[in-house]
Every structure is written in C-alpha cells, then in structure tokens.
Amino acid sequence: MQHAIDIDGKKISPSSSGQIAVCGFCGEKVRGRCGEINIWHWQHVNKVECDLWKEGETDWHRVWKSRFPFNWQETIIIKNGEKHIADILTDEGLVIEFQNSSITPSAIAVREKFYGKMIWVINSESFKNNLVTENVSEKQLAEIEKKYAAKIIHVKKYSSIGLESIKKKPSLRTSEVETLKDNLNRLESVTEPFNIYNKNADTFAEQIINIWENDNLSIDPSLMKIITDDALVSKNAFLRLRGDFKRNKHYLDLPGKTSSEIEQLYL
Structure with missing residues (x-):
C-alpha cells in the first residue's frame, strides 16, 4: 500500500522506514518501507486479511x-x-x-x-x-456508410435532377424571350399604320390652323379637337366645318378668298 492513516486521521504516504500508521481499510498497524530499490510503500506489521481483492x-x-x-x-x-x-x-x-x-x-x-x-x-x-486488436471506429464508420448508402444515392439522384432542371431554365427563358420579341414585332407592325395616321393628322391639322391664323380667322374652340384625332377623323371634322361654312358664317369671319383656299387645301 502507498497510503495509510496517521494519528490525526489524514491519509499519508510513508516518509521513512519503520514509520508506523494504520491501514485505512482494516485498521491494523502498517510500517513504512522506504528502501532504494522499490517505491516507498506501507506494509502490514502482522499478516492479516485486509481487502481480499487487493493483490x-x-x-x-x-x-x-x-x-x-x-x-x-x-x-x-x-x-x-x-x-x-x-x-x-x-x-x-x-x-x-x-x-x-x-x-x-x-x-x-x-x-x-x-x-x-x-x-x-x-x-x-x-x-x-x-x-x-480491432479498429472500432472503422467498423462503426462502415456500418454508418452501409446504413445511409441508399439515402446517399437518393440525394445524389435528387441533386442530379435538380441540376438538370437548373440547366434547362436558361434555354426556356431564351425561348420565352424570342416569343416575346415575335409578339412585339407583330404589335409594331399593327401599330405602325396608326402612328402614320396620327402624324398625318397632326400635319393636316397644323396646315389648316396656320392658314386660319394667317387670315385672321376666329376659331371656335370646339373645332380644335381635329388636331388630336387621326387623319380620317380630321377629314370628317373638316367636312363638317366646310358644310357649316356654306350654311352659316357664324363660326368663321372669312375675308377675301380664304374659303376658296380652304377648299383647295382640302382637295
């Protein structure tokens, strides 16, 4: 034994040969053995049965x-x-x-x-x-790998499908863009005549207004709408204007040959 109990009840190691203490287990006297060959230890003074488990x-x-x-x-x-x-x-x-x-x-x-x-x-x-000897960690890793092999395959397959889907998206977007471009071209082909009509209508209306202003004509505000309609509507409005002019000079105070100039402009 390397430990014994002194008179104060403390656990101690031997400090010199012949030192007396008591065994903490059986309470019998032990003597210090402090030689130069073996590690210092305690030995029972009398041969007694202490802890049977201790050898x-x-x-x-x-x-x-x-x-x-x-x-x-x-x-x-x-x-x-x-x-x-x-x-x-x-x-x-x-x-x-x-x-x-x-x-x-x-x-x-x-x-x-x-x-x-x-x-x-x-x-x-x-x-x-x-x-x-047996490498426990490798065995456990092998069991884990076997257990989750099916799940790993599933994850890889899912990832592959997901990747293919991502790759297809750009081509789908390109196709959608091309379709939108075709639709836009068709719309432009349809709207182009209207743009021409509006331009012609604005030019037609401006020419009439310029002539009227140069001749100092008084213009009824209700007739000004012709500058915002397309050519066809402008012409119809002008026809109504000409009819009103022929029936009544209330709308326009036309000096000189303005009426004939307007007639010529219409033709």
Whole structure:
C-alpha cells in the first residue's frame, strides 16, 4: 500500500522506514518501507486479511497510481455494507483498476458490478503478441456508410435532377424571350399604320390652323379637337366645318378668298 492513516486521521504516504500508521481499510498497524530499490510503500506489521481483492503490488502498480492526484489514489468505497479499495477513484466517480496478474472472468464481473463505472488497465507485457486488436471506429464508420448508402444515392439522384432542371431554365427563358420579341414585332407592325395616321393628322391639322391664323380667322374652340384625332377623323371634322361654312358664317369671319383656299387645301 502507498497510503495509510496517521494519528490525526489524514491519509499519508510513508516518509521513512519503520514509520508506523494504520491501514485505512482494516485498521491494523502498517510500517513504512522506504528502501532504494522499490517505491516507498506501507506494509502490514502482522499478516492479516485486509481487502481480499487487493493483490501483492508491484512497481508497475505503484508507478501507474503515482500518475494520478494523491487524493484519488487507494480510495475506500463502501456499498451495501461491503467495502473495497479502488486503485483510483476520480472526482467524477470513475474507478480505474490496474491489473498485473491473471484474473478470472467471474472475478472481473463481480468487481465491475460493485464499482459500476470503471476502467481496467492491464499489464499485457507478457502476452501482448497474443492480442487481436480491432479498429472500432472503422467498423462503426462502415456500418454508418452501409446504413445511409441508399439515402446517399437518393440525394445524389435528387441533386442530379435538380441540376438538370437548373440547366434547362436558361434555354426556356431564351425561348420565352424570342416569343416575346415575335409578339412585339407583330404589335409594331399593327401599330405602325396608326402612328402614320396620327402624324398625318397632326400635319393636316397644323396646315389648316396656320392658314386660319394667317387670315385672321376666329376659331371656335370646339373645332380644335381635329388636331388630336387621326387623319380620317380630321377629314370628317373638316367636312363638317366646310358644310357649316356654306350654311352659316357664324363660326368663321372669312375675308377675301380664304374659303376658296380652304377648299383647295382640302382637295
């Protein structure tokens, strides 16, 4: 043992050979063994049955335990009236047991049931070449890959379909643009005559207005609408104007030969 209890009830390591303390497990006296060959440890003064689970420790045991915090080493655990000394007990309640010699499966099962959450550290120096290792991570990855292989295929297929759909969209948009261009050309061919009519109507109306203004004619506002109609409507309005002129001179005060000039302009 590397730990014992002093007269103040504290867990201590041996500091000199012959130092006396008591075993924290069985309460019997232990003596310090502090030589130059073995790691310093405690030894029972009298041969007593302490923890039956504890075996004769070697330097291998002690070196391993020394790698952990002092308070974690050789901790007594009591459960349901039964107690044992754990090599290491962490603050999180994890037990670590160091096993240097052979142990039966039944003994392993009993200790694991008592400690609960635990880890075994085995000295395999004498039989390490007989061990068969297995890469757990690769096995698990293979199972995951097999499990999701169908889903991966589905995702790839879906992505491929989606990509093809995206590729088709530009060609569809190009076709739609061409169709719109054709429709626009047809509309322009239909509207072109109306543009010509309007231009002719504006020119026709401006010529009439210029003649009237040059001859100082008085123009009824209701007749001004001819400047905004197409050529056909303008001509009809002019015909009505000429008829009104012949029947009544109320609309226009025409000096000289203005009426004949208007007649000529119409022809």
